[in-house]
Amino acid sequence: MKNKQINKRLIYIFITLLLLVVTVLGGRGFSSAFANTARYTSVMDDLQLDETFNENDFPDDSSDYSVKVIQIAESVDGDLFIYTYQPCQKTRYVVATSVNMSLSESVNGTRLYALELLSSSGVFCKYLVKDYSVLNNEIRYYNISTIYRPFDRHIDGNADNDNVKNEIAYAVGQFWTVKNIDNTVSYEMTATEVLKITSQMIGFRRYDDGFQWAGTKSCDAHFLLFNCDHKIDYLISADISFYTQSYKAVAGSGTEYGSKIPQTAYLRYDDEVSNDGSGWGGEKEHWQRMSSTAEFMKDIQLTDEETEVFKKYDWVLNFYETEYACEAGGKDVLITALLPFGFIWTIVNACTTTGTIVSDVTLLRLEFNCNGEIYNLGVIGDKQTGSGKPTNSPADIGFWAYIWNCLKNFFTGNANFIESAVAITVIIVAVVLFVLAIKFIRFIVKAVAG
Secondary structure, eight states, X not given: OHHHHHHHHHHHHHHHHHHHHHHHHHTOOOOOSSOOOTTSOOHHHHHTTSXXXXXXXXXXXXXXXXXXXXXXXXXXXXXXXXXXXXXTTTTSOOOOOEEEEESSSSSTTOEEEEEEEEEEETTEEEEEETTOOOOOXXXXXXXXXXXXXXXXXXXXXXXXXXXXXXXXXXXXXXXXXXXXXXXXXXXXEEEOOEEEEEEEEEEEEEEEEEEOSSOEEEEEEEEEEEXXXXXXXXXXXXXXXXXXXXXXXXXXXXXXXXXXXXXXXXXXXXXXXXXXXXXXXXXXXXXXXXXXXXXXXXXXXXXXXXXXXHTXXXXXXXXXEEEEEESOSHHHHHHHHHSTTHHHHHHHHHXXXXXEEEEEEEEEEEEEEETTEEEEEEEEOOEEEOOSSOSSOGGGSOHHHHHHHHHXXXXXXXXXXXXXXXXXXXXXXHHHHHHHHHHHHHHHHHHHHO
C-alpha cells in the first residue's frame, strides 16, 4: 500500500514537471516576418474567392524582383488589404514596405502608407495597410501610384553621386472604386497614368549666414534633381516625402543623434526661398522652390564641379531648409578676451556642430504643364539619401565658415596641409589677442586704481 502511494506521487511529480517544460517552451517568442495573423485569412483563400483568378497566370521568375499589385480588399473590421504578385518570391524573399496612395479621385493628398505582411504563398503576398481604417462613405477611392520594397545591393544598382538607395519603387497606376450596393461590396479598377523618375540625385547646398553672437550659422538647402519619362514645359506643384534627424557632433566625443521624424514638403512654382545671411560675413541669396536646372544655375552661382553635376538633370526641387551651426560665435570672442584660458572654451565650441540629416527622400506627386495641358500624376521614384556633404565645398560657403571648418578638421585629425596651416595661424592669432587683451585690461585697472 505504501509503495502504491509512493508510485502515485512520482507520477504526479513527473506530470507536473512535464507540464512545466511544455509551458516554458510554449511561451518562448520566435521572430517572424509575419504579423499576428490569427484573425486573418490566408492570401490563397482570399484570391481563390475570385472565380476569374488563375494561379497559372502568375509564373515564378527568379530574375524579376518587382512587386505587382493584383487586388485589394476591405474587411468587415475596417482593414484594407493589398494583394501582390512577386515573381521572384520562391527564390529571393521580398517584403513590400509601403504604398504611395491617395484616397480621392485625384492624386492630391497622396501619402505613404506602411504595409505589414500577413500571409505569403508561392509568388503571392497579402499585406495590411497600416494606420488606416476603411471610411464609412458609400463610395471609397484608393488611388495607388507606387509600391516600394527595400533596396538589395545584390540585385539593385547603386545610385550615382555618392547617394544611397533606401527603397526601390514600382509602378502601380491603379484607381480603385469601392461601392456598397445592396449589402454587397463591389470593386472596380481603372489604370491611371504615372510619371517615372529615370534618374535623380539628392543633395544640399550650404549657404553662409555669417558669424553671429550665438554661433557661426549656415543654411543647408536640400534639393532633389531629376529626369523623368514625360515631357515637361514647366512645373506647378509637387509633394515630397522624407525623414529628418537632428545631430550634435563634438570633436573627439562622437555624435549624438535625435529620432527620425517623417516629413512631407508641399511645393509650388511661385514659392521663393532664401537663407538668412544676416551675420558678419554672411550673404543672402534667393532661389525658387521649383525650376529647371538651367534657371536655377542662372539664379545661383555654382562651383564648376556642381555645374557639371546639375547639367545632367532637367529639373530641381528645393524642398527643405535646415540650420547648420558651429557653436563658436560672438559670445566666445568675449569669453576669450575677458576670461583666463577662455580660448579653450572657444576651441571646444569651434569643434561642436549641430545640424539635421535629411534621408529617405522620394517624390510622391508632380503637377506640370506639357503642351498647354495640365498633368497631375503620381510618381515612381526610389527612396534615396544624399551623401551627407554639401555640394559646394567649405571654401565656397564663406570666410568664417571656412575658418571654423579648418579648426574642426585640425582638432579631429582630418585637416589637410592648407587647413592645418590656417588652423595653427588662427590659434596663434587668438593667443596673441588674448595676451594683448589681458595686458590692456591690466592697464585699464591700474589707470583706474591710480
